[in-house]
Amino acid sequence: SLSSIFNYNIFSQNLTHIDHKDDLKSSAVWASINITNYQLNNTRHCHNSTISIYGNLKYNNGTAVQYTEVAIFVDDILDPQFMSTTDDFGIFQINFRIPYNFDVYSVSGYKIQVNVTDNSRGKVKKENFLIIYANATSYFDINYYDSPYIPGEYYVLGGFLRYDNINGNGIPSSQINCNWYNATYNWPLGSFFTNPIDGSISETIQIPLNASSDSINLNLTYIGDIPNIDSSQKVLTNIRLFNNFNCIWDTVSNASERRFNRNYRSIIFK
Secondary structure (H helix, E strand, O other): OHHHHHHHHHHHHHHOEOOOHHHOOHHHEEEEEEEOOHHHOOEEEEOOOEEEEEEEEEEOOOOEOOOOEEEEEEOOEEEEEEEEEOOOOOEEEEEEEOOOOOOOOOOOOEEEEEEEOOOOOOEEEEOOOEEEEEEEOEEEEEEOOOOOEOOOOEEEEEEEEEEOOOOOOEOOOOEEEEEEEOOOOEOOOEEEEOOOOOOEEEEEEEOOOOOOOOEEEEEEEEOOEOOOEOOEEEEEEEEEEOOOOEEEOOOOOOOOOOOOOOOOOEEEOO
16 A cells, blocks of 8 residues: 555665764653673674674663564664564564674674664664674585596696685685595695685695505695684595506507507506
């Protein structure tokens, strides 16, 4: 209906941005809102993790404001995903999920406030706010080809080191440590860097010449960039090797020119 559309537009317009504490006049304030678990201030949380924000809403005379909708504002802008309603005692709890778009390298962090969503009664005094910082996990997105190799051959490694998960952006200019190992031996550590632009991986890593086993494993580790990015590890297991084979040159002694124009050779793998 036209009425509902009108009310929605008023709601959207009023709640896009939070009113600033410095702009409030005492005559316009009808209530105050307070975040009570203030120990969250200046803490760091991983992308997509959830923090619970507790608080209360009170009239100017100190009594509870019941059954009133409140919401999270990030840097003064409403985030409509995260709302709650005050209970009999004016208490609320909002479970806020750290967005993936929070920059892990932000120096100033992100200001988290809570406010009443219906401002038709006037202004609400925000007693405090939280500054929250973000960090990310890291993820190896590696292309794996199940083909046999010969010791000394180069293993072609491709993929990405990403923020958070397989859908995350690449982490550029990051050192990746790598080493080969099998059931009996660990070969020395090597390293390379991800692409400085997109965090991609494009490397050729030589398989040890003395890898005398049917398979070998490649261990990849990223030590992280603490406290901004957590470490991660990826092990490519059971990379098959051709090993312990004999080469037999089988020359046909009585070959005629008509039947053969060159000697026949075969390699038998064991």
